[in-house]
Amino acid sequence: MIAILDYCAGNIRSLINALEQVKARTVLTLDPEVINQCTHLIIPGVGSFGFASDYLMKNNLFPTIHEFNKNKKPILGICLGYHLLQQIGFEDGEHPGLGLLPGTVNRLSEQCRPLPHIGWNDLIIPKSMVQHPLFNNIKNHQFYFAHSYYVGYTNEIPTCAHTRYQDFLFTSLIINDNIIGVQFHPEKSHHQGLTLLENFTKM
Amino acid sequence: MIRINNFRIIARLDIKNEYVIKGIHLEGLRKVGNPYELACKYYQDGADEIILNDTVASLYGRNNLFDVLKKSCEKVFIPIIIGGGLRSLADVEAALEAGADRVFINTGLIKNPKLIIDITKRYGSQCLSCSIEAKALTSKKWSVYYDCGREDSQLDAMEWIKQVQDLGVGEILLTSIDNEGTKNGFEIPLYEAASKVAHIPIIASGGAGRIEHIISMFKSGLVRGIALASILHYNISTISDIKKELIN
Numbered sequence: 539m540i541a542i543l544d545y546c547a548g549n550i551r552s553l554i555n556a557l558e559q560v561k562a563r564t565v566l567t568l569d570p571e572v573i574n575q576c577t578h579l580i581i582p583g584v585g586s587f588g589f590a591s592d593y594l595m596k597n598n599l600f601p602t603i604h605e606f607n608k609n610k611k612p613i614l615g616i617c618l619g620y621h622l623l624q625q626i627g628f629e630d631g632e633h634p635g636l637g638l639l640p641g642t643v644n645r646l647s648e649q650c651r652p653l654p655h656i657g658w659n660d661l662i663i664p665k666s667m668v669q670h671p672l673f674n675n676i677k678n679h680q681f682y683f684a685h686s687y688y689v690g691y692t693n694e695i696p697t698c699a700h701t702r703y704q705d706f707l708f709t710s711l712i713i714n715d716n717i718i719g720v721q722f723h724p725e726k727s728h729h730q731g732l733t734l735l736e737n738f739t740k741m
Numbered sequence: 742m743i744r745i746n747n748f749r750i751i752a753r754l755d756i757k758n759e760y761v762i763k764g765i766h767l768e769g770l771r772k773v774g775n776p777y778e779l780a781c782k783y784y785q786d787g788a789d790e791i792i793l794n795d796t797v798a799s800l801y802g803r804n805n806l807f808d809v810l811k812k813s814c815e816k817v818f819i820p821i822i823i824g825g826g827l828r829s830l831a832d833v834e835a836a837l838e839a840g841a842d843r844v845f846i847n848t849g850l851i852k853n854p855k856l857i858i859d860i861t862k863r864y865g866s867q868c869l870s871c872s873i874e875a876k877a878l879t880s881k882k883w884s885v886y887y888d889c890g891r892e893d894s895q896l897d898a899m900e901w902i903k904q905v906q907d908l909g910v911g912e913i914l915l916t917s918i919d920n921e922g923t924k925n926g927f928e929i930p931l932y933e934a935a936s937k938v939a940h941i942p943i944i945a946s947g948g949a950g951r952i953e954h955i956i957s958m959f960k961s962g963l964v965r966g967i968a969l970a971s972i973l974h975y976n977i978s979t980i981s982d983i984k985k986e987l988i989n
Contacts, residue, residue, distance in 0.1 A: 585863060652943075
């Protein structure tokens, strides 16, 4: 059973539909006990970092998610959900993230015009990552993006894929052991997105 | 399936009651199909996004599109953008809850521009498009209309673009009332003027009747996407054929 974190984060319906399409069983929940019993956790997200971070704290979900991670169960963060996995977010002030990944969330440079970055774009995947089970049966590496913020990492992380918008290169996917973060929306990325979600559910 | 980086071909479904309809200059509406079936068809054919526009909601102050939306997003795994009659943060919340990925608002923002701040603070800029229906006053000046092109707001279109983008809107869906439904091509001067003031993406809507219109708009680099209706609904061309031409 896959827990989808229910924190009023926008297009959750699309994500549930996408997971049902690939025959996954899901539960939309905020209940720590229910989350604990699940095999996978997805943190979805359309929204602002500050609002989401406050909401998770108010509902005391940081310890629950940390516990889930300690048990090495697969976690997928999508867009804002990916941002929340990081140390700090600088959207609407400074807010703490879950700290499961070492990045910071910043606004895309004003050189990236127009902003937000909306539309389909390529993932540039290093050779070392192409064989990862997450990419099984995925031939087209174009996915759908809709964001104004991105995650920056101070140190080079080898298990990352990147995307170029105008002349700016940012990390669009990271695999760190049991934790996966994606800047794009697999639930909105046609066949390749559905396959990526299916591959995640099999991890 | 062809995807062009950072350029979207969007299928626009204008809906009245249970039907997709199409008019000329946003008037004289004809039924052209079932919204759910057309959404699925355009999804299968490679559309990058689907727009569902409730054409009567802003006139009658209601929204009857959520049933179509709920059903469509069970089978359509690309973004669905919904609009028509949304007036409050609660309306937007309900639209996202029903499966929309983004909303566009015209009348609601003209009547209450501060709504932009409420929506984008909660859901981010990328979640809100401002729909602008522009009618030419001169060759360099456009007025902003609302209620499906029926009412003149007296706002200058370029000033309105500046205002909504400063308030935080993430995109402009810019419809040319003069060219809408005519199949005579896009109103290029409108998009030239808009691209000079906008630093957010612009989607062009209104006038595409032949593939050449789409190719020249794409090559101009003025906009980040094109919303298509007549050309698709009347089977003049298909999305996959259009994209093949664009990458050639």
